[in-house]
Amino acid sequence: MRQLAWSLLISMAQRMGFIVAIAFLFTRWQGFRSLLENRPTLKGKLYLGVIFGIFGIIGTYTGITVTPREVQNLFPGTLAYEDAIANSRAIGVMVGGLLGGPLTGLLAGLIAGVHRMSMGGFTDMACGISTVYEGLLAGVIYYKMKQKTLTPGVALMTGLAGEIGQMAIILMVAQPFYKALALVKIIAMPMILANSLGIALFIAIVQTVVENERTIGAIQAQRALAIADKTLAHLRKGLNHESALATAQIIYEESCAGAVAITNQEMILAHVGEGSDHHHPGAPILTKVTREVLQHGQLAIAASPQEILCTNVHCALQSAVVVPLYNGKGIVGTLKLYSVRRQQLDRLMVELARGLAQLFSTQLELGEAEKQARLVQDAEIKALQAQINPHFLFNALNTVVSLIRTKPDEARSVLIHLGTYIRQNLKSSLNKWTNLETELKHVEAYLAVVQARFSHRLRVEMNIPLTLHGVVIPPLTLQPLVENAVQHGFPRITENSSIIIEAVQQEKQVRISVTDNGVGIERDRVEELLKAEKRSDGGIGLINVHSRLISIFGPQAGLSIHSEPGAGTRVEFSIPIAQ
Numbered sequence: 001m002r003q004l005a006w007s008l009l010i011s012m013a014q015r016m017g018f019i020v021a022i023a024f025l026f027t028r029w030q031g032f033r034s035l036l037e038n039r040p041t042l043k044g045k046l047y048l049g050v051i052f053g054i055f056g057i058i059g060t061y062t063g064i065t066v067t068p069r070e071v072q073n074l075f076p077g078t079l080a081y082e083d084a085i086a087n088s089r090a091i092g093v094m095v096g097g098l099l100g101g102p103l104t105g106l107l108a109g110l111i112a113g114v115h116r117m118s119m120g121g122f123t124d125m126a127c128g129i130s131t132v133y134e135g136l137l138a139g140v141i142y143y144k145m146k147q148k149t150l151t152p153g154v155a156l157m158t159g160l161a162g163e164i165g166q167m168a169i170i171l172m173v174a175q176p177f178y179k180a181l182a183l184v185k186i187i188a189m190p191m192i193l194a195n196s197l198g199i200a201l202f203i204a205i206v207q208t209v210v211e212n213e214r215t216i217g218a219i220q221a222q223r224a225l226a227i228a229d230k231t232l233a234h235l236r237k238g239l240n241h242e243s244a245l246a247t248a249q250i251i252y253e254e255s256c257a258g259a260v261a262i263t264n265q266e267m268i269l270a271h272v273g274e275g276s277d278h279h280h281p282g283a284p285i286l287t288k289v290t291r292e293v294l295q296h297g298q299l300a301i302a303a304s305p306q307e308i309l310c311t312n313v314h315c316a317l318q319s320a321v322v323v324p325l326y327n328g329k330g331i332v333g334t335l336k337l338y339s340v341r342r343q344q345l346d347r348l349m350v351e352l353a354r355g356l357a358q359l360f361s362t363q364l365e366l367g368e369a370e371k372q373a374r375l376v377q378d379a380e381i382k383a384l385q386a387q388i389n390p391h392f393l394f395n396a397l398n399t400v401v402s403l404i405r406t407k408p409d410e411a412r413s414v415l416i417h418l419g420t421y422i423r424q425n426l427k428s429s430l431n432k433w434t435n436l437e438t439e440l441k442h443v444e445a446y447l448a449v450v451q452a453r454f455s456h457r458l459r460v461e462m463n464i465p466l467t468l469h470g471v472v473i474p475p476l477t478l479q480p481l482v483e484n485a486v487q488h489g490f491p492r493i494t495e496n497s498s499i500i501i502e503a504v505q506q507e508k509q510v511r512i513s514v515t516d517n518g519v520g521i522e523r524d525r526v527e528e529l530l531k532a533e534k535r536s537d538g539g540i541g542l543i544n545v546h547s548r549l550i551s552i553f554g555p556q557a558g559l560s561i562h563s564e565p566g567a568g569t570r571v572e573f574s575i576p577i578a579q
Contacts, residue, residue, distance in 0.1 A: 012194040015062045015088055022058065023095075023202045026051075027209040040100050048100040049107025055092025056112025056131065060119070063087025066187055079121035082179070086187045089116065089127075090134050091198040094162050097138025098155060098203060105142075109135025123183065126173035130166035137162050155203040159196030167192070214405050219348070224355035225397050227254050228363065235363040239325065239332050241281060244269035247360070251337070255352060258340035259317060262325075264333040265294055274316045274340050286310075293322045293334050299354060301345055308338075316340045321350050323357035328365035335360065362422070392449075393418075399453045410452060417448035436503065436510075437469035439478040443501065446479055450486055458486070459498040468503050471510050472578045474552060480545050481514040481559075481571050489518030489569060506574070513572035521563040530559060542571070549573055 026032050032051070040048060063085040079085070089112050097105025113131035117124045141158045142150075167188045174180035230250045234243040244262040248270040252260045259273030263285055271279040285291060286309045289302045302308050302320040310317060320338045324331045337353045339345055396418050403411035424442040440462070447460055482499065490497050500515045521529070530546050546559040553575055563569035 011064050012086060012088065012190050015064070018062055022055070024205050027206060040104070042103075045100045045104045046107065048096055049104040050111065052092045052096025052100075052104065052108040053111025055095070056089045056108055057092075057115050059089035059092050060085060060087050060112065060116055063089070066183065079119050079124075081120070081122050083121045084123045084183050084187070085116075085119070085121070085127075086191055088195055088198055089131060090159070090162055090166065090191075090195045091202060093131055093135045094138040094159060094199050095155075095202045095206075097135045097140075098142055098150060098158065098199075099206065100139075101142045102136055102139030105135030105137075105139035106132065107135075109133070122176075122179060123170055123174045126170040126180075127166075129173060130169040133165055133169065134162035137165065150203060150207070152200040152204040152207070156196050156200035159199035160192060163192040163195050211405070214408075222401055223254065224352060224359055225394060225401070227251055227356060228359040229394055230254075231360070232363055235360055236367040238367050239264060239269070239327070239364060241269050244333075245272070245281070248272040251335075251356065255337065255349070257337040257349060259338035261336040261338070262333060263290060263336070265331070269333070274338065275310070275312075278312045278315065279310070287320075287322070289320070290322050290334055290336065293324050294331055297324045297326075297331050299323045299350075299357075301350070303345065318342050319345045321345055321353045323353045324361075325357060325364060326361040327368045329368065332364065366422075393422075395453060396449045399449070403452065414449055414452045417445040420445035421449065432474070433472050434475040435469065436464065436471045436473055436478075436512075439473060439475070440464060440469070440501075442476075442479045443482050446483060447486075454493040457493050457495050457497065459495075461498065461500045463500065463502040465503065465505075468505060468510055471503075471575075473512075473575055474548055477545055477549070477573075478512065478514070480542070484542060484571070485514055485516040485518070485569070489516035491519060505577070509574045509576050511572060511574045513570055515568065515570040517568040520565040520567050520569055521561070522565055523563075526561050526563060529561060545573075549575070 064087070065079070066084050066086045067082050093105065093108045093112050096108035109132035113128040116131060117128040121127075138158055141154065145154060167184050170184055171177070171180050174183070227250055231247045234246040237243050239262075248260040248262050249272050251257065252272045257273065259271065259275050259279075261271040261279065262269050267285060268279060268281050268283050270281055285294075287302060287307070288309065289300045289307055292298075293300050300322050302322065305315065305318055308315075308317055308320060317338045318340055320336050322334050322336045325333045325335055335353060335357050337349050339349065396414065400411045400414050400418075403414065421442065424438070424445065447458075451458055451460075478501070482501065485499050486493075489499075496517070498517050501513075502515070503510055503512045505511075529542050542559060542561075549557045549559065557573060557575055559571055559573050561569065561571050
C-alpha cells in the first residue's frame with residue numbers, strides 16, 4: 001500500500017504541473033488579470049467562481065482512477081462503484097476561494113463538486129461535499145486575510161487543512177467504511193502533499209503576475225512624474241505651438257518612443273523624432289484613430305502603418321498610442337507616442353502615455369483656471385488662489401507611487417483627497433465667498449495627503465463647533481495657515497508634532513486660530529512675515545491671507561501671530577458673522 005501511495009504521488013505531481021501550467025497561461029489573459037488586480041465586484045466574483053469551477057473539473061479529468069486495491073492510472077470516465085479518483089480538483093476550487101472569497105469558493109465548489117458526483121463511484125457524495133467545503137474554507141481565509149497579503153505559505157496551510165478535511169469527510173460519508181479507510185490510506189498522503197503544493201504554486205504565480213503589473217505601473221508613474229515636473233512650466237501656459245514643442249521634446253528625450261506628437265483639435269502642434277521631416281507642425285490631422293480619440297475621449301492604438309495613414313512610403317513609424325488631453329472644459333487635443341518597431345505596441349509605452357495624459361490634463365486645467373482668474377477684476381488675488389504648489393503635487397504623487405504596491409487602498413484614498421484638494425483650489429479661483437465647512441474639507445484633504453507622506457505621525461486636532469460650519473469666509477483663508485504650520489513649523493514631522501485648529505464665537509464675530517507646537521519664530525521675524533511681498537515657493541503666503549482679510553473686513557481683521565522660539569506658533573484672525 002505504501003508503494004501504491006508513492007507511485008500515486010509521482011503521478012499526481014506530474015498532473016499538478018499540468019494544472020499549474022494552465023494557471024500560468026490564464027494569467028496572460030488581460031481579462032483574468034484585471035479580475036485579480038483589485039478586490040472583485042459581485043459580477044467579478046461570479047466570473048471567478050465559474051472560471052475556477054472549470055479549473056476544478058479539469059483537475060478531476062486529469063486525475064487517476066484508484067480502487068482500495070490498486071492504482072489504475074487511467075483517464076477517468078464513468079466510474080464503477082468501487083472506483084475513486086485521486087485528483088487535483090481542490091487546486092482550482094480553493095484558489096478560487098482564496099482570490100474571490102466565500103461566494104467564489106462556494107460557486108466553484110458547487111460546479112466542480114456536482115460534476116464529480118455525476119461521475120459515480122462509492123465516494124461520489126463524499127467528494128461532492130468535500131469540494132464545497134474546501135471552497136468555503138478558502139473563502140473564509142480570504143476574509144481573514146482581507147487586510148493582509150495572501151502569501152504562498154498561507155495558501156499551503158489552507159490547502160493542507162482543506163485536503164485533510166476531505167479525507168475526514170470521505171471516512172465519515174463514503175460507505176462501506178472499510179473501503180473508504182483502505183482508499184484514504186492510499187490517496188491521503190499524495191493528495192494532501194500534491195494539492196497543497198499546487199495551491200501554493202498557483203497563488204505564487206498569480207502574485208508574481210499581479211506584482212509585475214504593479215511594478216510596471218510604478219515604473220511608468222515615476223517616469224511620468226519626472227516628465228510632468230519638467231513640462232509643468234510649459235503646459236501651464238496653455239496648449240499652443242511653443243508649449244507643445246517643448247513638451248514633446250522633453251517626452252522624446254525621457255522616453256523610449258520613436259517619435260512624439262501633440263495636436264490640438266484640428267492640426268499637429270509639434271512632432272519630434274522619427275518622421276519629423278514630413279510630419280510638419282501646422283499640418284491637418286489625418287489619422288482616423290486621432291479623430292476618434294478627439295470625438296470619444298478614449299485611449300486608442302494605431303497598430304500598423306496603414307492606421308497611421310502617413311502618405312510618405314519611407315516613413316519609419318509603425319504604430320502609435322493616442323490619448324486625449326483635457327483642460328477642464330473638454331478635449332483640447334491629443335498626445336501621440338509612436339513606435340518604429342514592427343511588433344505589438346509595448347505595454348510600457350501605453351501606460352506611460354496614459355499617465356502623461358492625465359498629468360498633462362491636470363496641468364492644462366490649472367493653466368486654464370489661472371487664465372480665467374486673470375480676466376476678472378481682482379486678477380492678482382484670483383491668480384494666487386488658483387496656484388497649486390508643484391512640489392506638493394509632485395511629493396503627493398510620489399507618495400502614491402510608494403504606497404501603490406504595499407497599501408493600494410491607502411494609495412487610492414490619497415488620490416481621492418488630492419483630487420478634492422486640487423478641485424477646491426480651482427473652485428476657489430472662481431468664487432469670492434465660501435463657508436467654514438468647505439474650508440475645513442479643503443484642510444482635511446490637504447492634511448490627508450500630508451499624513452500619508454509622513455506615515456500619520458502628525459497629530460491634528462480640530463475644535464470647530466457644528467454651529468459655526470455655515471459661517472461665510474473668503475476662500476483659501478484657513479488652508480494656507482495650516483500649510484504654513486506644516487511646512488515651516490517643524491524641521492521634521494515626528495510623533496510629537498501637533499496642530500490644533502479652533503473656532504470660537506465671540507459675540508458677533510468668529511475667532512479662528514491655527515496652533516502648532518513647532519520651533520516657533522523669533523520676535524523680530526514675526527513682523528516681517530506680514531510685510532513680505534510673496535512666498536518664495538509659489539504657494540499662498542501669510543501676507544496674501546492677511547492682505548485679503550484686511551481689504552474685505554478692515555484692519556482689525558488681519559492676521560495676528562503669537563510665537564516664541566521653541567514653544568510653537570499661533571496664527572489667528574477674527575471675522576464678523578454675516579447677519
